[in-house]
Amino acid sequence: MLKHFLFLVLVNTVHCQENVLDVAKKFGANKLVEFLQDVELSSVLKGKGPFTIFAPTDKGFNDLPGADLEKLTKDKALLKQVLSFHAASGLKMSNDLKNDEVLPSLDDPEQIRINIYDQAVYATGCKVILPDKTASNGVVHMLNKVIYPVPTDNVVTFASTTPELSTLVYAVIRGNLQKTLAEGPFTVFAPNNAAFQKLPPGKLSDLLSNETALVDLLTYHVVPGTFYSGGLSDGMEVPTVQKSDVRISINGGVVKVNDATVSEADISVTNGVIHVIDTVLTPAS
Structure with a gap:
């Protein structure tokens, strides 16, 4: 019993030392973290926070049309805008999210629209496939695809x-x-x-x-x-x-x-x- 308790304490201690980027990478968002480093946003998201990150898997990036992915990798300003749209200030667990609410992204005033369909959470039309992955400075919700292009027009x-x-x-x-x-x-x-x-x-x-x-x-x-x-x-x-x-x-x-x-x-x-x-x-x- 004591060994089991000590094991849980150890796991939670290690987990609490992981920031949102560590957690995102752990659950398959390697490309996201790499791109965040390229546009110098990783230092921001390693900060105190808290942050809520909607993190596309590597497959989400790979599923983008080739021309779109190439455009993102060549245009750092556009890439930074898109990546900023996947992060919001504040801690929002899935149970805190409401249908049709909007969260101000890091690239405010652009906003991430939340929808709840049959208890599944969507961020600007992209499905959350792994919610509530907690980190020392926030929470990560894994997405099935990249939110792209970023909506800027009504x-x-x-x-x-x-x-x-x-x-x-x-x-x-x-x-x-x-x-x-x-x-x-x-x-x-x-x-x-x-x-x-x-x-x-x-x-x-x-x-x-x-x-x-x-x-x-x-x-x-x-x-x-x-x-x-x-x-x-x-x-x-x-x-x-x-x-x-x-x-x-x-x-x-x-x-x-x-x-x-x-x-x-x-x-x-x-x-x-x-x-x-x-x-x-x-x-x-």
Whole structure:
């Protein structure tokens, strides 16, 4: 009994001497620690803290598209911004985190959005696969992938700089919804230009000349709260700002919203998330 007690004391003493970088490396975040050293952030995270680190595994970095990883390794300023977005000041255990709360990152004012789906924790859309790994100066939550790119635009600003969403942006302006969509948090199912081209002849021009009908249609594409892919499930019905529900179906990895297919998922923005869809959603009314 005494030997067992002394063993536990020894283990806890060693564990308490490990800072967040030691713990992150211990659980498979070698690349993260290496990159932190490259941009001279490691000295900060070895400090008193406390810090909450969302640490991508080495696989998370390896799973980035080759061009993105190469861009990060060549651009130290961008790499530092991305890495800073994975760390927050203060101690946040998984039980302390709340759905749709935002934590100021080390690169404040950029913020890490927390979501809780079926008790699983997500940080800006990335799943926490090993939570609550404590260190002498904070806690590490291991992520399945890298939070990249870092969201710096809200829904409207992002859409305004994305050519394939230009028709949607024009419709939002005609519906005077810019200020509304700058609030949130929202999940936006964003029809691309090709989706609007599939509408019956004259339908789009009719909508653009009828603000009430246009707002009704556009708000049917907006869901209060943030639903990344990890928060969507087959058969799920989600209430929209328009007050009617949209139905989610998932089959073979293909996600559909009513009859529309998600062509690009999980685009993080500062006030939520965007999923690009290939068909305009039409409310039943």
